[in-house]
Amino acid sequence: MKSLLTGFLLMVTLLVSVKLYSQQGTVTGTIRDDNDRVLANVMVVNMATDQKTATNSDGMFSVQASVNNELRFVKKGYERISKRVLEDGINSQLVIAMAKLPEEIEEVKVQPLSGDLSKDSRAVARINKGEVVQDAVGLPQPVGKMREKPAEVKQVLLPMLFGQLNVQGAYDLISGKARRQKRQYRYDDLQEHILWVRNRVDDDYFTKAGIPLERISEFIEFSFLVKPQVRTYVKARNLSGVLLRMEETLPLYIERLQKKQ
Numbered sequence: 375m376k377s378l379l380t381g382f383l384l385m386v387t388l389l390v391s392v393k394l395y396s397q398q399g400t401v402t403g404t405i406r407d408d409n410d411r412v413l414a415n416v417m418v419v420n421m422a423t424d425q426k427t428a429t430n431s432d433g434m435f436s437v438q439a440s441v442n443n444e445l446r447f448v449k450k451g452y453e454r455i456s457k458r459v460l461e462d463g464i465n466s467q468l469v470i471a472m473a474k475l476p477e478e479i480e481e482v483k484v485q486p487l488s489g490d491l492s493k494d495s496r497a498v499a500r501i502n503k504g505e506v507v508q509d510a511v512g513l514p515q516p517v518g519k520m521r522e523k524p525a526e527v528k529q530v531l532l533p534m535l536f537g538q539l540n541v542q543g544a545y546d547l548i549s550g551k552a553r554r555q556k557r558q559y560r561y562d563d564l565q566e567h568i569l570w571v572r573n574r575v576d577d578d579y580f581t582k583a584g585i586p587l588e589r590i591s592e593f594i595e596f597s598f599l600v601k602p603q604v605r606t607y608v609k610a611r612n613l614s615g616v617l618l619r620m621e622e623t624l625p626l627y628i629e630r631l632q633k634k635q
Contacts, residue, residue, distance in 0.1 A: 401439045401459045403468030405429050405447060413472060416449040421456075451475055521559065524552040567608045568594045574613055584628050597623040 405413045412433030419426050420437055421444040429435045439445065439459045445468075447455040452472040459468070525543035533540055546552040568591050580590045597620045598605045604623070607615035 399439070399460070400436055401445065401468065402434070402436045403470060405433045405435065405470045405472060407452070408471060408473045413449060413452070416447055416452075416472070419446045419448065420444075421446055447472060522555065524555040524559075526552070564595065564598070567598070567605055570608055571613075571616060575617070583624055585624075585631075589631070593624075593627050594620070596627050600626065 405416045407413055412429075412431075414429055414431045414433060416429040416433070416435070417426060418428065418435045418437050420439050422440065423438070423443070425438060427435055427437050437445065441460045443459055445457050445459055447457070447470055449472060452474055455470055455472055457468065457470065525540075525546040527547060530540050530543040530547060543552075546555075571594050572591065577587055577590060580593065581587055585593050600623045601619050604616055604619040607613075607619060
């Protein structure tokens with residue numbers, strides 16, 4: 375009787391082992407971030423066997439696992455993910471999405487000014503918090519300006535040579551609308567560039583150099599006219615270049631200002 379019971383237990387153990395072995399296999403899958411971009415070099419760990427692997431450049435992985443094994447997915451800067459596999463005995467392709475952890479933006483400290491215009495030219499920039507956040511998060515920026523393009527003479531006359539008439543373009547030229555648009559756009563661009571400098575440089579920078587508070591914008595515009603390279607640096611978003619070139623126009627502006635008084 376005892377030998378029969380022992381044989382029965384051995385048979386049950388063998389059947390269970392065969393069943394478990396038959397449900398063991400290779401688990402494959404792809405890992406992406408929350409923007410649906412593939413993630414390479416993600417560590418994949420089978421917590422039951424401690425087997426480790428990593429995703430390739432296409433975000434794909436392959437690892438041995440048995441029924442109900444826990445796979446853990448780890449990558450620096452991303453939230454850790456765990457997944458039970460082969461729960462139904464089916465070795466299906468896994469698609470794992472990992473969320474990026476929020477990054478803390480370091481505080482930028484600005485040193486106080488000494489009052490020396492040439493010495494402080496690179497230390498007066500205000501911190502544009504909106505741009506700092508956009509750079510950190512990676513927000514897409516708009517390209518160009520949403521403007522109606524003014525009609526050009528050649529764009530109206532050339533089609534006429536081939537028997538095509540641009541009625542709207544001809545009207546804009548004859549009525550003066552195109553000329554007014556260009557003039558308005560030039561004014562808008564000028565004010566935008568002046569504002570770009572004002573938003574990034576403290577008023578003290580100008581007033582300590584002898585420019586009255588109410589004439590700061592006037593001085594910036596004067597710098598654009600006397601030394602066009604100043605505005606070129608504004609378009610390039612190069613504040614250091616703007617400040618250095620404006621310093622060259624400062625004595626001339628102060629001299630003219632004193633003559634008016």
